[in-house]
Amino acid sequence: MLTLTQDLHDRIVAHARADHPDEACGVVAGPAGSGRPERFVPMLNAARSPTFYEFDSGDLLKLYREMDDRDEEPVIIYHSHTATEAYPSRTDISYANEPGAHYVLVSTADTDGSGPFQFRSFRIVDGEVTEEEVEIVAAYGNVTTQ
Known part of the structure; x- marks a missing residue:
């Protein structure tokens, strides 16, 4: 299961909406071994494409x-x-080469930038895709989800 804060969720969605109609991409880094996403790092889609994303090799x-x-x-x-x-x-x-990472996809296909969207998380290991639950919390350590 992926657990992330409402703030991080909202920032990922905002980036996806802002870059539409091109694909947005980025990383959320966290302390090694913690599994806790903390630092939001939006990246430039070097492909500048509505159907493909590519991290700039220098930025990466x-x-x-x-x-x-x-x-x-x-x-x-x-x-x-x-x-x-x-x-x-x-x-x-x-292209999924980080077996410990959560691969989050946001679909802006059915939106004009303000409407509904899909936010899903997957594990991708050795070509196998497994969807996982997403829990959104106000802050880490809180038991209550939103």
Whole structure:
């Protein structure tokens, strides 16, 4: 199960809506080994495409160096789908190379930027896709979900 704060959820959705009709992408880093997403890092979709996303290799290298310096790891790797449901495509699956990460997809396919959206999380390990529950909390340590 992915547990994240309402603030992080809202920031991911806002990024997806802001970049529509192109796919948005980014990472939420967290302390290594904690599994807790904390630091929101929106990235530029170097492909600038409505059907594909690609992290800029220089930006990605910089991010991984930052995470290494801060003893962090990618807890969430997210992107949006602008014309299809929030489910990993074959390309998404082939590019999934962080077995410990939660792969979050936001679909803005049925929205003009203000309407409903899909927000789903998956584990992708060795080409196998498993959907997982998403729990949104006000803050970590709280028992109450929203």
